[in-house]
Amino acid sequence: MLSENMVRKINEQIIVEHESSNLYLQMxxxxxVHGLAGAAAFLKAHAEEERMHMLKFxxxxxxxxxxALLGPAEQPxxxxxxxxxxxxxxxxxxxxxxxxxxxxxxxxxxxxxxATLNFLQWxxxxxxxxxxxxxxxxxxxxxxxxxxxxxxxxxxxxxxxAAAPPQPEA
Ligand code: OFO
Numbered sequence: 001m002l003s004e005n006m007v008r009k010i011n012e013q014i015i016v017e018h019e020s021s022n023l024y025l026q027m028x029x030x031x032x033v034h035g036l037a038g039a040a041a042f043l044k045a046h047a048e049e050e051r052m053h054m055l056k057f058x059x060x061x062x063x064x065x066x067x068a069l070l071g072p073a074e075q076p077x078x079x080x081x082x083x084x085x086x087x088x089x090x091x092x093x094x095x096x097x098x099x100x101x102x103x104x105x106x107x108x109x110x111x112x113x114x115a116t117l118n119f120l121q122w123x124x125x126x127x128x129x130x131x132x133x134x135x136x137x138x139x140x141x142x143x144x145x146x147x148x149x150x151x152x153x154x155x156x157x158x159x160x161x162a163a164a165p166p167q168p169e170a
Contacts (some may be wrong), residue, residue, distance in 0.1 A: 003111045007066045009104055010057050015071040016100055017054035021047045023093065026076040027086055036151070038159030039083060045162045053123070060119055083151065087138040094134055098127040 002010075028043035061068040080086040101123045108117040140157070144150030 002061075002064050002066055002113065002116060003107075006104075006107055006111060006113060006116060007061065009107060010061055010066075011069045011071065013100060013104065014054055014057050014061075014068060015073060016097060017050050017057060018070070019073045019076070020093065020097060021050035021054060022073055023047075023076040024050060024090075026078050027080070027090070030078060030080055030086070031083070036083065036155045036158075038155035038157070038162065041162035042158040053126070056122075060116075064115075083154070084138070084141045087134060087141055091131070091134045091138055094127065094130050098131060101127055 024043045025047035028040045028047065031037075031040035031043060058068040077089075080089075101120065105117065105120050105124065108114070108120060137154075137158070141154055144153060
């Protein structure tokens with residue numbers, strides 16, 4: 001049985017995942033209007049992944065007999081200085097999400113709620129993968145696109161990543 005505190009925190013996480021999805025979809029629009037079709041496709045696909053994360057939490061609450069709540073989502077920023085600034089924000093955002101997942105894990109331990117702890121393991125692995133993915137993309141942008149000339153290649157690589165997104169660990 002989930003504690004009231006756990007239900008409240010998972011409902012907060014539903015909002016975080018929803019906002020992540022909106023953030024990446026909005027970023028994909030910025031990329032599209034700046035001629036970065038590969039980055040736009042990559043971020044749009046990632047927005048869908050975040051929606052899937054939101055639904056996992058939503059379904060978990062319902063499966064455990066609790067009410068899932070869709071709270072208000074903040075309007076995401078829609079102007080960026082550069083692709084590098086955007087991916088810096090993405091990496092920082094994913095680190096923030098990792099912190100939120102860790103808070104849930106800590107609460108599951110405190111509650112001795114081993115079923116929720118088990119459920120959260122997927123997200124622990126997913127956050128590790130996402131941080132590593134975005135960190136490597138940011139490294140590439142910094143390495144080959146300081147003057148904008150390498151952007152074409154980064155964008156092409158992101159188009160390929162969008163066509164075959166990395167799979168989270170089972
Ligand atoms: Fe990008 O991560 Fe959700 O959880």
